[in-house]
Amino acid sequence: MASVPFVRRVVQLALLPAIGVSAVLLFAALLVSLRLEKAVGDLVEDRASLIALQLTHVVEGGLRFGIRITDQSEAQRKMKSLIDSDAEVQTIALFDDTGERLMVQDRDGKIPGLDPRLVKRVLSQRPSKTIERYTRSWRAHGEEHIVMQARDAIGSTGAVVWVVYSADAAQVAFSATLDKLAEASMVMLVGAALLIFCLVFVVWAKWERHVEHAHAQLGEVPPTVPATERANPLPDVPLTEALAQLADVERELKVVGIKLTALGA
Amino acid sequence: MQSRIRFWLLGSLAAALLVTALAVLAVVARNAGATLVVNALARNSETIGTALRIQIERALAIGIDLDQLVGVGDVLNAELLRHKELSFFALVAANGDVISFVGRDQVTPAEREEMKRLLLINNNTALQESSFRVAKMDVSDGLSGVRKATLFIGFPANYIDKQVNAVVMDLVVAVLIALILVAEFLRFLSQRSALQEFSRFREFTQHLKNGDLGHRGQLQAMDPTGVLSQGMDDRLNTVRRTHQELVHRIEQAPTQIKECAAPLTLRLNEMARQYRLDTDPKEVRNRSEDARLRMVVFLVALSEEICRPFFAVYASSLDGPLALSSEVLAGIPLTTFLLTWALSQPFGAALLRRYGASKCLVGAAGLTGLGLLATAATDSWVGLVGLRALTGFGFGCVLIFSQAIMLRIGRVTGRARAMAEFVAAVVAAGICGPVIGGLLAVKFGTTFAFALAAACALAAILFAKGTSDAQAVDTSAKPFSVKATIAAMRHTRLLFLVVFSAIPGKIASTAVLLMLVPLATAEFGESPAVAGRLLLLFFLGFFLTSGWAAKMSDRWNVRKPFITVGGLVSALACLTGYAMDNIWGLFVVCSLLGLGQAWLSSPQIVLVTQMMEARRSAADSELALGVYRLIERFGGAMGPILAAILIRQYGLRGAMLAFGVILAVGCLVTMAALWTYQEKTTVDLEIDDGAQAT
Numbered sequence A: 001m002a003s004v005p006f007v008r009r010v011v012q013l014a015l016l017p018a019i020g021v022s023a024v025l026l027f028a029a030l031l032v033s034l035r036l037e038k039a040v041g042d043l044v045e046d047r048a049s050l051i052a053l054q055l056t057h058v059v060e061g062g063l064r065f066g067i068r069i070t071d072q073s074e075a076q077r078k079m080k081s082l083i084d085s086d087a088e089v090q091t092i093a094l095f096d097d098t099g100e101r102l103m104v105q106d107r108d109g110k111i112p113g114l115d116p117r118l119v120k121r122v123l124s125q126r127p128s129k130t131i132e133r134y135t136r137s138w139r140a141h142g143e144e145h146i147v148m149q150a151r152d153a154i155g156s157t158g159a160v161v162w163v164v165y166s167a168d169a170a171q172v173a174f175s176a177t178l179d180k181l182a183e184a185s186m187v188m189l190v191g192a193a194l195l196i197f198c199l200v201f202v203v204w205a206k207w208e209r210h211v212e213h214a215h216a217q218l219g220e221v222p223p224t225v226p227a228t229e230r231a232n233p234l235p236d237v238p239l240t241e242a243l244a245q246l247a248d249v250e251r252e253l254k255v256v257g258i259k260l261t262a263l264g265a
Numbered sequence B: 001m002q003s004r005i006r007f008w009l010l011g012s013l014a015a016a017l018l019v020t021a022l023a024v025l026a027v028v029a030r031n032a033g034a035t036l037v038v039n040a041l042a043r044n045s046e047t048i049g050t051a052l053r054i055q056i057e058r059a060l061a062i063g064i065d066l067d068q069l070v071g072v073g074d075v076l077n078a079e080l081l082r083h084k085e086l087s088f089f090a091l092v093a094a095n096g097d098v099i100s101f102v103g104r105d106q107v108t109p110a111e112r113e114e115m116k117r118l119l120l121i122n123n124n125t126a127l128q129e130s131s132f133r134v135a136k137m138d139v140s141d142g143l144s145g146v147r148k149a150t151l152f153i154g155f156p157a158n159y160i161d162k163q164v165n166a167v168v169m170d171l172v173v174a175v176l177i178a179l180i181l182v183a184e185f186l187r188f189l190s191q192r193s194a195l196q197e198f199s200r201f202r203e204f205t206q207h208l209k210n211g212d213l214g215h216r217g218q219l220q221a222m223d224p225t226g227v228l229s230q231g232m233d234d235r236l237n238t239v240r241r242t243h244q245e246l247v248h249r250i251e252q253a254p255t256q257i258k259e260c261a262a263p264l265t266l267r268l269n270e271m272a273r274q275y276r277l278d279t280d281p282k283e284v285r286n287r288s289e290d291a292r293l294r295m296v297v298f299l300v301a302l303s304e305e306i307c308r309p310f311f312a313v314y315a316s317s318l319d320g321p322l323a324l325s326s327e328v329l330a331g332i333p334l335t336t337f338l339l340t341w342a343l344s345q346p347f348g349a350a351l352l353r354r355y356g357a358s359k360c361l362v363g364a365a366g367l368t369g370l371g372l373l374a375t376a377a378t379d380s381w382v383g384l385v386g387l388r389a390l391t392g393f394g395f396g397c398v399l400i401f402s403q404a405i406m407l408r409i410g411r412v413t414g415r416a417r418a419m420a421e422f423v424a425a426v427v428a429a430g431i432c433g434p435v436i437g438g439l440l441a442v443k444f445g446t447t448f449a450f451a452l453a454a455a456c457a458l459a460a461i462l463f464a465k466g467t468s469d470a471q472a473v474d475t476s477a478k479p480f481s482v483k484a485t486i487a488a489m490r491h492t493r494l495l496f497l498v499v500f501s502a503i504p505g506k507i508a509s510t511a512v513l514l515m516l517v518p519l520a521t522a523e524f525g526e527s528p529a530v531a532g533r534l535l536l537l538f539f540l541g542f543f544l545t546s547g548w549a550a551k552m553s554d555r556w557n558v559r560k561p562f563i564t565v566g567g568l569v570s571a572l573a574c575l576t577g578y579a580m581d582n583i584w585g586l587f588v589v590c591s592l593l594g595l596g597q598a599w600l601s602s603p604q605i606v607l608v609t610q611m612m613e614a615r616r617s618a619a620d621s622e623l624a625l626g627v628y629r630l631i632e633r634f635g636g637a638m639g640p641i642l643a644a645i646l647i648r649q650y651g652l653r654g655a656m657l658a659f660g661v662i663l664a665v666g667c668l669v670t671m672a673a674l675w676t677y678q679e680k681t682t683v684d685l686e687i688d689d690g691a692q693a694t
Helices: A006-063 A073-085 A117-122 A169-220 A239-263 B003-061 B072-082 B109-121 B124-129 B159-190 B194-209 B224-252 B253-261 B262-274 B287-318 B326-355 B357-377 B381-413 B417-446 B446-464 B482-489 B492-523 B529-556 B561-581 B585-614 B621-673
Strands: A087-097 A102-105 A137-139 A145-150 A157-166 B086-091 B099-102 B132-140 B146-155
Touching: A006 A073, A006 A087, A006 A137, A006 A145, A006 A169, A006 B003, A006 B159, A006 B194, A006 B417, A073 A087, A073 A102, A087 B381, A117 A137, A137 B109, A169 A239, A169 B003, A239 B146, A239 B194, A239 B224, A239 B262, A239 B529, B003 B072, B003 B132, B003 B146, B003 B159, B072 B086, B072 B381, B099 B109, B099 B224, B099 B326, B099 B381, B109 B146, B159 B194, B159 B287, B159 B417, B159 B529, B224 B253, B224 B262, B253 B262, B287 B326, B287 B357, B287 B381, B287 B417, B287 B446, B287 B621, B326 B357, B326 B621, B357 B381, B357 B446, B381 B417, B381 B585, B381 B621, B417 B446, B417 B529, B417 B585, B482 B561, B492 B529, B492 B585, B492 B621, B529 B561, B529 B585, B561 B585, B561 B621, B585 B621
Parallel strands: none
Antiparallel strands: A087 A102, A087 A157, A137 A145, A145 A157, B086 B099, B086 B146, B132 B146
């Protein structure tokens, strides 16, 4: 029967691979959940960009006719329409070419601030590099932020549009996926840990039998090599070959000793 | 043999079980995510459709008839190009006329006709059974609300499957990264746990198997393995005593008997050399110091790799001078980091001598960690540049200190293998860090990601604290002379090695990985994710083979063949990329380049230090290592610049050919220069795998 020290040793040996397997599964689950969250998050960002683009088109239309932003009633109307038509739009704001905020619509009345340095940075980007408007986007505190240039009639930056869009869908995707994957991982982990323990138990028991047998035969002079290599369950530990080498050297020394005795030394 | 076969079968079974577990995770992820992704997609379709509907209604409201609307197809096409998840748009009048139908190239003509027919009969069941999902939106006249047309937006029904396929690819990468990350920590833990004694017993039996009777297990545990090891130690001591007694008997014998026993004397002397019976027995080496150092290098390298994916965007978002473009705002902190990293290299040797291994590593890791912590807190671009300079210096110091200490330890155990440990830790961090950093930055923000990176570097202090190179050869007695070192480095063969092998290898690696592969991937129409996976092949190939190559290099105590083969394989990689002008060619380029560089990396460094030592002057090999690394870093910085020039002149293929030729010529010139160099004139003090005994 397995003794306490033996079981303790098996547990110690099984612990590391079990930790390894659990880390691999949980880490993979985390990364996959984050990846799915990104897939949903990208779709949310796409939608938020569309909202910003709709307002940008309206503003640009007015600027093209030389109408100042403060005089554009359509822009104000459009902002209200966008926030009313989509429950996930949290804030829409419009900044002029000096970075001053001119119009804002907010869903719950708590109007957040946008870093004025960021607005200045977006205003300063040269629009001529690409046909696409310069846009900055990021996610913070479960909300997607889009800051987009609007161009005037001669192509320079006439205004900046800022949209804050709820990214709860991405967070929900992450949580839902991680919950399911964590459950699946825990179940697989329990199975894997049991399997590892059983495997280590069997292999270590065989190993200790092999070692005890080798130790018993080590007592002989010269030591006898354990019967077959098959008895060693761990081929990476060349115990049989090592003992064979020891036996060879001892045998050779014995022969030298006999010859010396024969010579009279 | 049978037990080895069983062992491999067991390993295969474990791999199969792991793959099954991952398949289960992929299926669970697909089922959990399917509804959420499709819902998000449907919402997007609705939003896009609303925007289009408003445009069309505005035109109808001012009196333009539906069939007189010009440019509807162009507008729909523009939206299709912008939203890659959609498959087609269709505008169908109330009377059934198809005003416009635009679809992606992947929608075949037969599928187009089928969709048009289904849209006309407006059969929901049939639509659901097709290979597309369709969202519908009524278009009114813009005035009275009368329906004038219907706008259909289609996306592929297997969109979630496409996303899951991408997730499965990422899952493979995720598992790989998880395995490497876990392996690094397990490697350290195994040297500190119950496995440590077993690992020492294994090494003891390997010495004995190779005929090296000069080592002792000296295990303390009283379990069967420990008891056997103690028994084997006793027998080895008996063998040694027996040998000494026999030698003594011959020495004490009369001259006549001595002459008759001459062949026996010869054999006894031969046995002493062959089986190391003439040296004092040594305990099998405890590898916990190697594991500790490797963990320090891994954690510090990981801290920087975590920041890599988002750093450029972060730097360009800070409040810097408006006169500088976003690219310059991103580039200056990066360049500052690389510059201070490079400049820190020559100082490693002097600082190590003055302050010792533990203090140096603790100080450097602390500097890196504090720099990153301050980076998390700063919102000033100028501050960021300053902090990058500090962090770069600390990071560079950790690397050069670790290499020097590894080389010191390696004098006893095999220098190439010691260097391979260092390189493997850096490469492992390079594989794991960017993915982790990128995802954490998106999920929790850059401040969190920087703070985590700082925590990794500061955690390295715990491992660096007890670092001791006590097992290494003490080099402090040697005089330290910068002048002598620089003079020794001007040696012809050393210069050839550096100029024609080390620098071209670094230039080609950075050029191919940072410029050619990403640009070529984009040219072949693949996404940046594919480029990332190709680059991963380089690091994987490097990670998996560098240790084995270093072990063989130490076992046979040769460096030149590895440098030659590595150089030729690297050249072949680029030439194959030129010949195979497709994505599979890039696959071969990255794999072979990783293998080639893995083969030559550690042996090359060892040869440089061995050449320094062979000069037997006051030259310091650790200082030489620092200077060598400095030159290498500048070489690496030249890579992208040279690539840009060659691409401009000759195109991507031409640039790939050019680098292949540079590597091939460099390798051949190095071979010629080192042809008559005798490597075995300087050997390591001892190689611990018993190679010399066999």
